[in-house]
Amino acid sequence: MIDKQDKIKLDGRIYHANNMDEFGLLYGQNNSWRNDIDLFLRNWFDDTDYISTRTSGSTGEPKEIRLSKKAMRNSAAMTNAFFGLDKSKNALLCMPAAYIAGKMMLVRAIVGGFNLIATEPKANPFLNLNAEIDFTAITPYQLTNSAETLKTARVKNIIVGGGHVSEKHEALASEISAKMYETYGMTETASHIALRCFNGAGKAECFTVLDGVTIRQDARGCLVVLAPHIIDCELVTNDIVQIVASNSFRWLGRADNVINSAGVKIFPEEVEKKLENFIPHRFMIGSLYDEVLENKVVLLIEAAEFDYEFENEMRKHMSACLRKYEIPKEIHYIPRFVCSASDKVLRKETMKLLKP
Numbered sequence: 001m002i003d004k005q006d007k008i009k010l011d012g013r014i015y016h017a018n019n020m021d022e023f024g025l026l027y028g029q030n031n032s033w034r035n036d037i038d039l040f041l042r043n044w045f046d047d048t049d050y051i052s053t054r055t056s057g058s059t060g061e062p063k064e065i066r067l068s069k070k071a072m073r074n075s076a077a078m079t080n081a082f083f084g085l086d087k088s089k090n091a092l093l094c095m096p097a098a099y100i101a102g103k104m105m106l107v108r109a110i111v112g113g114f115n116l117i118a119t120e121p122k123a124n125p126f127l128n129l130n131a132e133i134d135f136t137a138i139t140p141y142q143l144t145n146s147a148e149t150l151k152t153a154r155v156k157n158i159i160v161g162g163g164h165v166s167e168k169h170e171a172l173a174s175e176i177s178a179k180m181y182e183t184y185g186m187t188e189t190a191s192h193i194a195l196r197c198f199n200g201a202g203k204a205e206c207f208t209v210l211d212g213v214t215i216r217q218d219a220r221g222c223l224v225v226l227a228p229h230i231i232d233c234e235l236v237t238n239d240i241v242q243i244v245a246s247n248s249f250r251w252l253g254r255a256d257n258v259i260n261s262a263g264v265k266i267f268p269e270e271v272e273k274k275l276e277n278f279i280p281h282r283f284m285i286g287s288l289y290d291e292v293l294e295n296k297v298v299l300l301i302e303a304a305e306f307d308y309e310f311e312n313e314m315r316k317h318m319s320a321c322l323r324k325y326e327i328p329k330e331i332h333y334i335p336r337f338v339c340s341a342s343d344k345v346l347r348k349e350t351m352k353l354l355k356p
Contacts (some may be wrong), residue, residue, distance in 0.1 A: 018299075023037075043223065044107070049069055049070070051069060053103065067081055067279050068253055072103075075189070075191050076107040077111050077112075078212060079230075088114070094136060103157055127149055131154075134156075139157070143180075145258045151176055153178075157179050159180075161192060162344075167276055173199035181196060186235075187246055188237065189225065194249070214246075220240070221240045222255050237252060239255070259295050271285045281301050282345070284300050288354065297325070298331070300332050301333050302334055303335075338353070
């Protein structure tokens with residue numbers, strides 16, 4: 001059961017279990033993103049000991065799960081401690097409260113007692129933002145659209161989650177003074193359990209787990225997470241990693257995406273990273289059956305066909321930067337990839353577009 005003394009400082013006003021009606025009266029009932037905040041806070045302040053939420057669906061069918069409020073509090077406290085968030089700080093909520101990332105921003109504010117400024121979740125939530133922000137969470141899409149604004153915005157720490165942080169994102173972040181961190185986590189862990197700084201003096205290639213989290217690999221080379229303050233059993237993932245130290249790892253890719261071509265294991269995510277600065281459209285690496293190789297690597301591009309000259313240059317680039325078995329044997333152009341509700345590419349469903 002939740003602490004009856006819980007409260008949140010939202011846009012400078014204090015809300016708790018007994019005055020949530022004031023929130024609705026202040027902003028009206030036809031504001032969908034604020035309605036999501038209202039709904040979550042009413043759920044948090046009620047007598048249940050859990051929050052219902054849905055997984056993103058990027059690695060399988062979306063499903064509803066229950067997260068204990070205690071686990072969410074512990075996760076929030078872990079993040080607050082890492083970033084030094086206390087009652088003197090300001091944070092920005094610019095992600096939908098309908099999803100775990102937005103929910104956890106609200107819980108961090110409840111646990112930390114800091115002021116949370118709520119703004120509409122949009123491509124550039126920092127435009128016309130006048131306050132000094134100590135901490136916020138955004139998506140890679142928001143980073144792409146906010147990079148110019150963030151060069152002059154008064155923001156100190158930003159975590160980026162909900163999608164892959166590419167080399168293009170890292171290049172954009174190099175001119176931003178705020179410290180920027182890629183997150184590693186999933187809905188089941190109530191947000192992230194590891195962070196990777198990707199700009200400035202602290203830039204790193206590996207994720208470092210937060211205090212209280214331990215990691216190991218299983219027989220497949222996949223990450224196994226133990227975070228007893230958040231989840232009461234080991235969480236076995238499908239993420240293939242390289243353990244660098246007892247508290248850090250390098251992410252290689254998803255086990256269910258690995259391509260076995262002529263006995264050689266190929267990680268699509270690693271191949272994509274080598275190509276992302278050259279291909280000007282969304283793309284993915286997949287595989288099709290081949291009688292000789294068993295699986296041949298193919299490149300799918302979300303676009304109309306490139307002209308002959310550009311495609312020829314692209315093939316030369318791939319030959320120069322990829323290993324022999326990583327080089328795509330075919331290039332396919334698809335008008336629109338199949339994506340989840342949060343716009344993550346669904347690889348298996350997109351590959352099915354190639355099959356009759």
